[in-house]
Amino acid sequence: MEEVNIDGYNIPAKTRFFVNAWAIGRDPESWENPYVFEPERFICRTVDFKGQHFELIPFGAGRRSCPAITFGTASVELALAQLLHSFDWELPPGITAKDLDMTEVFGIAMHRIADLIVIAKPRFPLDHTNDNPKI
Numbered sequence: 001m002e003e004v005n006i007d008g009y010n011i012p013a014k015t016r017f018f019v020n021a022w023a024i025g026r027d028p029e030s031w032e033n034p035y036v037f038e039p040e041r042f043i044c045r046t047v048d049f050k051g052q053h054f055e056l057i058p059f060g061a062g063r064r065s066c067p068a069i070t071f072g073t074a075s076v077e078l079a080l081a082q083l084l085h086s087f088d089w090e091l092p093p094g095i096t097a098k099d100l101d102m103t104e105v106f107g108i109a110m111h112r113i114a115d116l117i118v119i120a121k122p123r124f125p126l127d128h129t130n131d132n133p134k135i
């Protein structure tokens with residue numbers, strides 16, 4: 001390892017540094033309305049999360065990027081697809097999306113401070129998955 005200079009910053013050899021993916025993902029130079037939850041911003045855009053587009057690096061990029069990117073993506077997609085397929089989701093009566101407190105807890109894996117309370121309505125009869133109706 002040797003000392004390098006990146007964009008005018010001198011990085012001594014053996015320095016441990018972290019790439020702030022959170023800040024990159026909210027950089028107004030790369031993202032319009034960076035603090036607004038707008039999943040539709042990805043429709044008709046080529047940017048993806050696999051480490052080739054540096055403005056979006058949830059799995060890192062380059063040689064030390066996450067080796068489980070395929071497993072991680074499949075796990076998230078499978079769980080999400082099951083939840084969306086099996087239930088209709090509603091907010092409690094009188095609550096709208098604007099009422100939700102989206103404040104986050106800062107950390108390695110971030111989550112909301114406030115619990116998300118939702119009503120899950122099964123989309124299929126409850127005995128639908130029961131192989132033996134007599135039990």
Ligand code: HEM
Nearest residue numbers: 057058059060061063064065066067068069071072073076
């Ligand atoms: C959605 C789920 C996941 C996300 C978002 C994620 C994200 C990341 C990120 C950002 C890094 C650091 C990349 C870097 O240093 O540039 C990483 C590294 C790593 N991840 Fe994941 N990860 C996930 C799931 C997993 C799973 C399920 C495993 C193991 C079964 C795993 C194993 C690893 C390992 C071993 C490294 C270190 C790679 C290295 O330093 O060479 N990850 N992951």
